[in-house]
Amino acid sequence: MERSSGPTKVSTRACLLAVALAAAGAAGVTPVFAADEVNQERLLNVDKEAGNWLHHHQNYAGHRFSTLKEINRDTVKNLKVAWTLHLGGIEPGGIWSHGGLEGTPIAENGFLYVTDGWGSVYKIDAHGGRGALVWKMDPKTDRDWAGAVACCGVDNRGVALWGDLVISHTLDGRLIATKKDSGQVAWQRSVADPDKGEVITGAPLIVKNMAITGVAGAEYGIRGWIAATDLSTQKEVWRTYTIPGKGEPGSETWKDNNNAMAAGGGSTWVTGTYDPATDTIIWGVGNPGPDWDNAYRPGDNLYTDSSLALDADTGKIKWHYQHTPNDPYDYDSVAENVLVDIPGPSGPRKLALEADRNGFAYAIDRTNGKFVWGLPFVKKVTWTKGLDPESGKPIEYDPNKSVQTYIASVTPSRTNMETDICPGNMGGKNWPPTAYNPDLKLWYIPVIESCNRIKVEVMTPDKLKPREFWTGGGPSQPFRITGSVTAIDVTTGKIAGKLETPFPNLGGMLATSDLVFTGQPSGEVMALDAKTLQKLWEFNTGGGVNAPPMTFSVDGKQYLAILVGLGGAWDKWFIDSTPELKKIQPGSMLYVFAL
Amino acid sequence: MMMSNKLPAAGMLLVSVVALNFSAYGQSAQVSDPTSAGKAVFGRANCMGCHKWHGNGGGGYGGDALSLRRTELTREQIIETVGCGRPGTGMPFFVRGAYDEVKCFDMNRQDAGPQMPPEGGTFLRPKDIEAVADYVIAHIKGAGEPTYAECVAFFSSSSRVCDVYKAESQKPDHATANTGKSQ
Numbered sequence: 001m002e003r004s005s006g007p008t009k010v011s012t013r014a015c016l017l018a019v020a021l022a023a024a025g026a027a028g029v030t031p032v033f034a035a036d037e038v039n040q041e042r043l044l045n046v047d048k049e050a051g052n053w054l055h056h057h058q059n060y061a062g063h064r065f066s067t068l069k070e071i072n073r074d075t076v077k078n079l080k081v082a083w084t085l086h087l088g089g090i091e092p093g094g095i096w097s098h099g100g101l102e103g104t105p106i107a108e109n110g111f112l113y114v115t116d117g118w119g120s121v122y123k124i125d126a127h128g129g130r131g132a133l134v135w136k137m138d139p140k141t142d143r144d145w146a147g148a149v150a151c152c153g154v155d156n157r158g159v160a161l162w163g164d165l166v167i168s169h170t171l172d173g174r175l176i177a178t179k180k181d182s183g184q185v186a187w188q189r190s191v192a193d194p195d196k197g198e199v200i201t202g203a204p205l206i207v208k209n210m211a212i213t214g215v216a217g218a219e220y221g222i223r224g225w226i227a228a229t230d231l232s233t234q235k236e237v238w239r240t241y242t243i244p245g246k247g248e249p250g251s252e253t254w255k256d257n258n259n260a261m262a263a264g265g266g267s268t269w270v271t272g273t274y275d276p277a278t279d280t281i282i283w284g285v286g287n288p289g290p291d292w293d294n295a296y297r298p299g300d301n302l303y304t305d306s307s308l309a310l311d312a313d314t315g316k317i318k319w320h321y322q323h324t325p326n327d328p329y330d331y332d333s334v335a336e337n338v339l340v341d342i343p344g345p346s347g348p349r350k351l352a353l354e355a356d357r358n359g360f361a362y363a364i365d366r367t368n369g370k371f372v373w374g375l376p377f378v379k380k381v382t383w384t385k386g387l388d389p390e391s392g393k394p395i396e397y398d399p400n401k402s403v404q405t406y407i408a409s410v411t412p413s414r415t416n417m418e419t420d421i422c423p424g425n426m427g428g429k430n431w432p433p434t435a436y437n438p439d440l441k442l443w444y445i446p447v448i449e450s451c452n453r454i455k456v457e458v459m460t461p462d463k464l465k466p467r468e469f470w471t472g473g474g475p476s477q478p479f480r481i482t483g484s485v486t487a488i489d490v491t492t493g494k495i496a497g498k499l500e501t502p503f504p505n506l507g508g509m510l511a512t513s514d515l516v517f518t519g520q521p522s523g524e525v526m527a528l529d530a531k532t533l534q535k536l537w538e539f540n541t542g543g544g545v546n547a548p549p550m551t552f553s554v555d556g557k558q559y560l561a562i563l564v565g566l567g568g569a570w571d572k573w574f575i576d577s578t579p580e581l582k583k584i585q586p587g588s589m590l591y592v593f594a595l
Numbered sequence: 596m597m598m599s600n601k602l603p604a605a606g607m608l609l610v611s612v613v614a615l616n617f618s619a620y621g622q623s624a625q626v627s628d629p630t631s632a633g634k635a636v637f638g639r640a641n642c643m644g645c646h647k648w649h650g651n652g653g654g655g656y657g658g659d660a661l662s663l664r665r666t667e668l669t670r671e672q673i674i675e676t677v678g679c680g681r682p683g684t685g686m687p688f689f690v691r692g693a694y695d696e697v698k699c700f701d702m703n704r705q706d707a708g709p710q711m712p713p714e715g716g717t718f719l720r721p722k723d724i725e726a727v728a729d730y731v732i733a734h735i736k737g738a739g740e741p742t743y744a745e746c747v748a749f750f751s752s753s754s755r756v757c758d759v760y761k762a763e764s765q766k767p768d769h770a771t772a773n774t775g776k777s778q
Contacts, residue, residue, distance in 0.1 A: 094756075095644050097716060144754040148647070151656060172755075195759045219655060457654050466759050469655030572644075573656040 036109060038161040040208055044276055051553035053107040056158055056203040057433060058550070061339035062273040064435035065511045066551045070558035073514045075595055076527045076537045082559060082594035083130045089116025089154075090565065090586045094147020098586040099154030100546050100567010102431070104203070105590070106159055107552030107561070113161070116588055117154035117567055118143065119170035121178055124590070126554050131592060135183030139170045142194075146172035149197045149467050151219040152569035157271065157431075158203040160211065162231055167211050169200040175211055175229055189234050191215075197222050197467055202271045205281070207312050210237055212272065212281060218265030218289045218304075218332075221470035226268050226283050226308075228315060238315030242266035242285045242303045250302035253325075255402050258461050260297040263470060265289030266304045270334045270431050273352075275366060280318060281310045282352050282366060286334040287327055291425070292412045293472025296459045298402030300325035305333045307354055307364060319369030323356050325397055326404040328412045329383060329454070330425035330475075331358035338436050338443065339366060342491055353490065355434055355445045357427035360387060361488055373493035377429070377445050377486045382410045382422040412454040412473065424452030425475050426574060432508030433548050435516060437530055442496055443488045444516050446505035450481040452577065481577035485509070485518055485533060499533040503578055506570055507562075508548030519545025521566055521581055525591070543587040546570070560593040633730025634749070636723045640689060641716055648749050648756075649741035650731065661686070663735045673728040675700075677719070680712030687715040689724065 038054065046052070046059050050067045058064045071079060090098045099117025106113040111134070112124040118141045123134040147154060150171055159168040165177040165186060173192030178185055191213045192198035197220025205212040210228040218224060224242035229235070243264040244250035254261040265288045272283030288304035290296055306322040324331045337352040352366035359381045363372040371392030383406050384394035396406045405411050410419050432446040456473040464470055483504035489496040507519040511530065519525045521544040527537040544566025551560050565588040566581070575582055628634075637643065645660035646652045652660030668676065679699030680688030690697055694704040694711065704711060719727070738745070746757035 092641075095647065097641050097644060142754050142756070144750060144752065144756040145758075148756060194755070455659075457659075468651075469653055471655045474654045474656060474659065569656065 037163050043206060052109065053550050053552050054161060056104055056160060056205065056271045057273060057336060060274040060276060062336045063338065063438065064433055064509060065437055067513065068551055068553055068558045069513055071560060071595060073529060073536065076515060078595050079527065079537055079560065079593050082592050084592065085124060085131045085133065085590045087116050087122060087588040087590060089118045089120055090588050091118065091143065093143025093154060094150060096147045096150065096154050098567060101563035101565035101588055102155045102547050102568055103158035103563050104548050104550055105561050105563065106161060108161060110554035112561065113159045113166055114563060114590060115156040115158050115168060117156055119156045119168060121159055121166055121168050123183060126559065128555065131590065137178045137183050137185060139174065139176055141170045142172045146194050146199050149194050149217065149220050150199050151216065153567045155201040155568055157201060160204045160206045162206050167204045167206065169202065169204060169213065171199050171201065173198060173200055175204065175213060177231065187234055189229060191227055191229065195466065202269045205271050205274065207274050207281060214268030214270065214283065216267045216269035218267040218286050219291065219469055219471050220467060221263035221289055221464050222267065223262060223264060224266035224268055224285065226310065240310055240315040240317065242268060242308065244302065253300040253302040254297060255299040256297055258296065263289060263464055264297065264301060264304065267334060270336055273337050273339050274312065275339055278367065279312045281312050282337040282339065283308050283310065284334040284337060284354060286332040287330045289470050290459045290472030291330040292328060292454050292456050293459045294326050294328035295403050295414050296472060301327065305331060307333060307337050307352060309366065309369060321364050321369045321371065323362065324358050328404065329358065329421055331356065335429060336433055338434055340436060340490055342441065353443055355429040357423065357430065359423040359428045361445065362392060363493060375493060377488065377495065378423050378447060379449050380422040380451065383407055412456045414456065414458055417456045418453065420451055420453050422451035423448065424450035424481065425454065426450060432506055435509035435511035437511045439513060440530060441490045442530065443490050444509045444511060445486045445488065446508050446518060447484040447486050448481060448504035449484055450504065451479045452476065453478050477574055477577035479577060485516065485528065487533060497533045499528060503581065506568065507545045510549040510551060512551065517549040517560060519549065519562060521545060521570065521584065525549065525562055541591055543589060544581065544584040557594060562591050564589050564591055630730040630733045633726035636719060636727040637730055639717060640719060645685065649745065650735035651741065663731050664738050666736055670728050670732055673731055674724050677724045677727060682707055682710040682712055685713065687713040689715040689719040691718040
């Protein structure tokens with residue numbers, strides 16, 4: 001459809017709502033798509049269109065790996081800014097003085113689709129070696145309503161494509177379908193409710209005509225969920241709560257008399273992955289609430305801090321693996337699970353990899369949820385002596401105890417009301433995504449090398465109020481926090497390399513055949529050698545990198561794109577650990593590089 | 596077909612809701628309130644970033660911001676705290692030159708050392724600080740739990756930020772309001 005390489009004006013809006021979509025309005029009918037439209041076939045076979053980047057995490061397995069080779073170890077030294085585009089969305093709202101950029105651009109046939117923190121979607125024509133805005137869809141997010149209950153910033157991590165629609169979320173809880181050609185909103189639906197402390201920051205995952213949505217709000221007493229919306233009927237197909245209801249399996253892991261599970265947290269704000277072979281969605285679940293007063297919620301608190309495998313058609317839980325039972329640290333397992341196949345003695349091992357806020361990287365057998373290996377990927381872990389080699393549980397974990405204390409002298413509790421923890425409560429590894437090179441079998445983790453101080457507040461049911469923090473304490477930052485890129489050899493489960501960086505990695509990774517790309521909140525975008533992690537190229541954007549790089553091609557030329565604009569939780573809650581970052585200005589800009 | 600029906604409807608609904616809220620809430624904004632200048636400062640200096648719009652502050656990621664509703668600080672003490680910040684805490688100072696040419700708690704920057712409070716995102720003139728103190732005394736200090744009327748008076752906008760208090764006032768038991776059982 002839109003293949004013109006000349007300048008596309010915002011005003012020229014060809015309203016070509018395909019016949020196919022009207023037909024898709026009838027439930028259960030498989031939509032018929034025109035050539036440029038995104039369908040399940042294309043989403044399953046993204047390797048056939050290497051110049052595009054169709055999934056939030058590049059492919060269903062979450063690899064964030066590109067086979068484009070024009071920018072490589074030999075040529076990367078010549079990488080230069082090709083063009084930039086200023087975006088908006090840094091307005092204040094709620095408790096936030098400004099928004100930031102955490103999104104991954106989506107690229108299709110020479111057009112980019114990006115979001116800003118308040119959920120505006122921008123379609124950009126990248127033909128001809130420059131970027132021209134085609135349209136902007138501003139969802140008019142209710143900033144005060146949503147911004148007051150967004151624990152960790154004014155964030156939106158990007159869009160997905162389906163049919164001739166761009167699918168996106170807003171912080172105030174909506175799922176929006178925008179017509180790809182015109183930028184007109186086709187329909188929208190409320191999925192999350194900020195009145196309950198629910199907001200949405202993640203990009204949607206598209207599986208078989210459904211948009212899968214995760215929710216944030218474990219710091220505000222939500223009961224977390226993952227929800228699927230039918231993109232033809234706009235109706236909810238399923239909603240799976242990450243905290244079981246009374247009497248359901250797992251409810252026995254909430255042993256209190258306060259009905260803690262009703263506000264038990266378990267957010268799902270990082271986009272998950274999908275294994276088509278078993279029709280399974282794998283999604284990470286965040287911390288229990290209140291975060292630091294784990295005596296309020298005795299028991300293991302399923303399915304918080306877990307990886308969940310869901311049947312894609314029904315949302316039914318197939319298996320779970322919990323990393324930090326009865327978590328007293330705010331050690332989410334909300335991170336993406338990266339799906340990899342490794343040759344084994346009896347055929348390929350099908351693994352799900354997760355780099356946890358608790359400082360450990362895990363490989364789980366994704367056919368049954370069993371632990372395979374785990375190791376610390378941060379330099380300093382103080383809360384446990386390590387993982388049990390059989391179960392993968394922290395060695396000090398005692399299933400007969402209602403309230404876990406792990407290494408009690410450094411664990412926040414009602415008898416240890418102020419203590420220092422390593423990793424700090426941001427991790428480890430936070431939302432910034434990992435990348436995986438399937439040729440080298442190396443997995444690259446964007447690391448926050450950290451400790452911080454936790455003060456516990458004893459919670460009582462009367463303190464639970466709608467739209468108010470439900471954290472049972474709070475962190476402070478008496479220690480300097482740095483970062484690293486840590487590579488893990490997935491065939492051995494051992495660390496293959498670590499490049500230390502002056503600042504925490506708040507952006508995430510991109511892998512290509514012989515390079516990895518990442519950024520720093522102090523402004524640098526860099527390329528590293530995929531095997532040695534030696535730095536081969538660097539450019540300072542003059543802003544704070546808080547988003548992952550991606551790559552695409554148009555007109556036969558490869559480009560590297562990254563959103564730049566420091567926002568998120570860091571510059572409000574954690575900045576004291578990185579004082580130099582106080583001088584980084586709010587900003588909102590897309591950088592695109594080429595040889 | 597379903598879709599073509601919904602397109603214009605959704606758009607019009609949004610517009611009309613916005614318009615309604617403007618007119619409804621607009622009337623409740625009291626132009627004659629002598630503390631409205633202080634309310635503006637409360638927003639502009641981002642007091643609400645930690646103390647929240649209702650002043651109750653509270654724990655969470657940002658540490659424990661003082662509850663201005665339960666505070667016993669006098670007008671003069673509030674003025675001093677806004678101007679000089681609170682040493683050893685996250686409460687910033689808002690007077691240009693504090694701890695340099697303007698002594699605070701009898702300390703300069705050197706005396707304060709590691710206790711030095713952060714600098715506010717904006718500097719306030721003495722008149723602004725008095726205004727925000729007057730606003731806190733008149734509308735926040737000593738008030739009970741936040742109400743719908745207070746919220747609407749604060750925001751006087753089209754936001755849904757206050758709806759939760761409306762629902763609250765209709766429910767006898769606040770503690771169960773967010774249990775998620777209704778889902």
